[in-house]
Amino acid sequence: MTGPVDLPRFDAAPAALPAEELTSSEVGELLSTLTKAFRASQLYQAKNPMYQRFLGAIQDAFRRIWERAPSLRLMVEEQALRWQEQKISVGEGRESFAFLFYKDGIRSLTFLPGFEDEVERFMAAVSRARQIDQSGDDLVTLLWEQEFQCFQYGYVDMLAEGVEMYEAKGTGLETVQPQQIAAQVNAEVQETAAAGEEQSAQPVTEA
Numbered sequence: 598m599t600g601p602v603d604l605p606r607f608d609a610a611p612a613a614l615p616a617e618e619l620t621s622s623e624v625g626e627l628l629s630t631l632t633k634a635f636r637a638s639q640l641y642q643a644k645n646p647m648y649q650r651f652l653g654a655i656q657d658a659f660r661r662i663w664e665r666a667p668s669l670r671l672m673v674e675e676q677a678l679r680w681q682e683q684k685i686s687v688g689e690g691r692e693s694f695a696f697l698f699y700k701d702g703i704r705s706l707t708f709l710p711g712f713e714d715e716v717e718r719f720m721a722a723v724s725r726a727r728q729i730d731q732s733g734d735d736l737v738t739l740l741w742e743q744e745f746q747c748f749q750y751g752y753v754d755m756l757a758e759g760v761e762m763y764e765a766k767g768t769g770l771e772t773v774q775p776q777q778i779a780a781q782v783n784a785e786v787q788e789t790a791a792a793g794e795e796q797s798a799q800p801v802t803e804a
Contacts, residue, residue: 656713705751
């Protein structure tokens with residue numbers, strides 16, 4: 598009877614560092630590379646060597662992020678993308694990469710490992726949204742059609758802008774329906790009217 602056999606040991610892959618280990622400069626560099634790749638996608642054909650160079654650069658940039666973090670979540674503001682407490686500029690005015698999402702109600706972007714294989718379809722959808730007129734599909738619809746596996750987004754109903762939003766289960770933001778807005782407005786009107794009636798019912802004290 599032989600003794601126990603020593604099986605070969607394999608060192609486990611190092612776990613990804615938590616997102617807070619990333620720095621704002623690293624995220625800023627990634628977004629800068631992404632915006633450059635997006636511009637290249639608008640200037641060059643898909644087989645153009647210059648476009649392929651930018652595409653490879655952004656794919657490599659995302660792979661480096663996954664070595665340090667399991668995901669990357671950004672909040673969308675009108676003129677910037679926000680990572681944690683840091684605002685990162687991605688263009689100016691209506692040419693801003695952030696504004697393309699903001700104007701259609703998208704308020705958060707979440708990238709997951711594997712997105713580097715979907716980034717080309719992502720840029721194509723954003724580019725199409727930039728070119729179509731107001732009668733065409735918005736960016737939310739165009740992104741939904743792509744059925745991304747490694748990209749998620751949260752959006753709000755544009756009619757509900759300015760109304761407090763609640764975090765939905767899973768990813769994204771809960772959509773507030775127009776009926777909810779009307780109910781809130783009616784409640785505020787009734788409260789104001791009741792306060793006015795109560796004040797008018799109080800006796801007036803003569804001096």
